[in-house]
Amino acid sequence: MTPALAIDGLSVEYDDFVALDDVSLTVAPGESFGLVGESGSGKSTLLRAVAGLAPVSSGTITVDGQKLGAKRDKAFYRKVQMVFQDPYGSLHPRQTVDRLLLEPLAIHGFTGTEGRIIRALDEVGLPASFRFRYSHQLSGGQRQRVAIARALILEPSILLLDEPTSALDASVQAEVLNLLEQLRATRNLTFVMVSHDLAVVTHMCDRLMVMQSGRTVEELASSDLAARRVTQDYTRGLLTASAGFRRDSA
Amino acid sequence: MSEATMTRREWLLTDRPQSRLQARLGRAYVAWRRFTANKLAVIGLVIILGLVFLAIFAPLLAPHSPYIGDLAKARLLAPGAGHWLGTDDQGRDILSRLIYGSRLTLQVVLLVAVIAAPIGLLVGTVAGYAGGWVDAVLMRITDIFLAFPKLVLALAFVAALGPGIGNAIIAIAITSWPPYARIARAETLTVRNSDYIQAVQLMGASPWRIVLRHIMPLCISSLIVRVTLDMAGIILTAAGLGFLGLGAQPPLPEWGAMIASGRRFILDQWWVAAAPGVAILIVSLGFNLLGDGLRDALDPRGSGQ
Numbered sequence: 151m152t153p154a155l156a157i158d159g160l161s162v163e164y165d166d167f168v169a170l171d172d173v174s175l176t177v178a179p180g181e182s183f184g185l186v187g188e189s190g191s192g193k194s195t196l197l198r199a200v201a202g203l204a205p206v207s208s209g210t211i212t213v214d215g216q217k218l219g220a221k222r223d224k225a226f227y228r229k230v231q232m233v234f235q236d237p238y239g240s241l242h243p244r245q246t247v248d249r250l251l252l253e254p255l256a257i258h259g260f261t262g263t264e265g266r267i268i269r270a271l272d273e274v275g276l277p278a279s280f281r282f283r284y285s286h287q288l289s290g291g292q293r294q295r296v297a298i299a300r301a302l303i304l305e306p307s308i309l310l311l312d313e314p315t316s317a318l319d320a321s322v323q324a325e326v327l328n329l330l331e332q333l334r335a336t337r338n339l340t341f342v343m344v345s346h347d348l349a350v351v352t353h354m355c356d357r358l359m360v361m362q363s364g365r366t367v368e369e370l371a372s373s374d375l376a377a378r379r380v381t382q383d384y385t386r387g388l389l390t391a392s393a394g395f396r397r398d399s400a
Numbered sequence: 401m402s403e404a405t406m407t408r409r410e411w412l413l414t415d416r417p418q419s420r421l422q423a424r425l426g427r428a429y430v431a432w433r434r435f436t437a438n439k440l441a442v443i444g445l446v447i448i449l450g451l452v453f454l455a456i457f458a459p460l461l462a463p464h465s466p467y468i469g470d471l472a473k474a475r476l477l478a479p480g481a482g483h484w485l486g487t488d489d490q491g492r493d494i495l496s497r498l499i500y501g502s503r504l505t506l507q508v509v510l511l512v513a514v515i516a517a518p519i520g521l522l523v524g525t526v527a528g529y530a531g532g533w534v535d536a537v538l539m540r541i542t543d544i545f546l547a548f549p550k551l552v553l554a555l556a557f558v559a560a561l562g563p564g565i566g567n568a569i570i571a572i573a574i575t576s577w578p579p580y581a582r583i584a585r586a587e588t589l590t591v592r593n594s595d596y597i598q599a600v601q602l603m604g605a606s607p608w609r610i611v612l613r614h615i616m617p618l619c620i621s622s623l624i625v626r627v628t629l630d631m632a633g634i635i636l637t638a639a640g641l642g643f644l645g646l647g648a649q650p651p652l653p654e655w656g657a658m659i660a661s662g663r664r665f666i667l668d669q670w671w672v673a674a675a676p677g678v679a680i681l682i683v684s685l686g687f688n689l690l691g692d693g694l695r696d697a698l699d700p701r702g703s704g705q
Binding site: 201202203222223224226227228231232234235236239240241242243244246248249253254257258279280282283284287297300304 | 415416417418419420422423427594595596598599600601602603604605609613614617618
């Protein structure tokens with residue numbers, strides 16, 4: 151079976167800084183793949199490189215068996231969409247929810263926009279009365295729902311999630327994660343999810359990759375992580391850190 | 401509360417609008433309320449609306465002809481019952497000339513704004529969004545235009561194109577777009593790497609679409625404010641060109657040209673030059689007050705987010 155996403159020997163450099171160094175991974179269709187690591191480990195850069203927002207210096211990215219060039223075409227954007235980390239920064243401040251959702255449809259020349267917008271709002275659990283609100287009239291969780299609706303309105307098969315819940319408070323986090331879970335199940339989506347929260351990743355993902363300073367530390371199944379079957383010291387360190395602060399170990 | 405019992409104010413301020421139009425009107429209403437809270441800004445608006453009113457109804461409002469005077473009996477009369485603001489050296493009623501002159505002033509201001517603001521907006525946003533050599537080329541051109549003193553460059557253009565109100569407008573427009581390009585570029589740079597612009601890139605939008613539909617709307621409010629504040633300067637430049645005889649040509653009742661012709665009698669018949677001078681002062685003041693009010697009303701940072 152062709153993998154939904156295959157990355158081979160990918161490197162990203164900003165001027166002289168190597169943000170991503172020779173990273174490879176494959177994600178099967180319908181799979182949920184997690185990327186974990188500390189801040190600056192290159193996990194977000196990996197997502198951005200796939201989306202075409204980061205300068206790739208070497209390596210290949212293959213989506214559904216098609217190798218991506220330096221320029222992405224429109225067909226790519228219908229297949230791959232992304233949800234950003236900060237819902238306060240990812241929605242245009244001068245556009246209503248309606249306009250935000252209409253834009254991707256207009257770019258790709260979809261018909262029946264009216265119905266699609268209403269359906270998209272319904273799918274992410276927002277009432278239709280939110281349709282003509284501006285983003286500043288929405289809460290953080292509602293904004294992230296709009297961002298998810300916007301990403302899904304083009305009916306992509308792969309969704310890139312860049313810490314989709316880290317800017318939200320705990321109860322809203324759970325709501326949004328459940329929403330994503332449910333959407334993945336109904337639409338058979340492939341997820342690539344970045345998070346620094348190991349609990350979120352073990353809950354959401356089948357497999358995951360641990361990264362540190364732009365390199366792969368190890369790749370493992372989330373059941374292994376849950377059972378603490380890890381081979382690398384760095385991963386062990388992450389696990390300890392995520393268990394929380396303990397006075398005796400400090 | 402049902403739809404029918406809503407007052408118009410509640411309909412505008414509702415946080416769940418039912419249509420695109422209602423959302424837009426609600427937003428405009430909030431800006432309007434912020435604007436009217438500033439009394440000086442309202443005074444400015446009233447002055448400008450008064451100017452527009454004078455310009456539209458000039459033939460009905462002017463008591464005499466602005467062009468034909470009574471050379472035999474009415475030369476350089478002091479302000480009085482027959483001629484409220486007196487008459488000039490050709491026996492023409494100064495009030496009538498001022499009222500007709502409002503048309504020229506408004507024409508200059510509007511045309512300069514309509515020509516210069518879009519040029520500046522386009523150059524600035526394209527330079528800011530494209531970056532690289534496009535940015536370098538566009539901004540160096542802008543720098544060259546900025547380096548010339550405005551009035552001197554306008555003088556050079558008028559000298560090359562010939563005197564006249566149309567050429568004066570073109571000359572002022574050519575010299576006034578660079579600051580707008582600067583502002584638009586600065587605004588563009590602050591938003592070009594934001595997540596919401598990248599989100600649009602990720603939808604496959606073309607660069608032109610991003611610049612025109614997503615970046616420009618964010619630059620427009622600061623540009624409107626700047627243009628309004630510049631209008632006083634535009635009026636003064638036009639008056640300056642008129643004063644030097646390079647703007648409107650006689651017998652057009654352009655305010656700057658009127659001051660120039662009144663200069664010869666300024667000690668004995670002060671009203672000939674003073675009346676158009678006061679008119680320029682009031683209208684400039686009106687635009688400045690309006691601009692200040694718009695800045696407070698349109699500033700996105702203060703828009704209750």
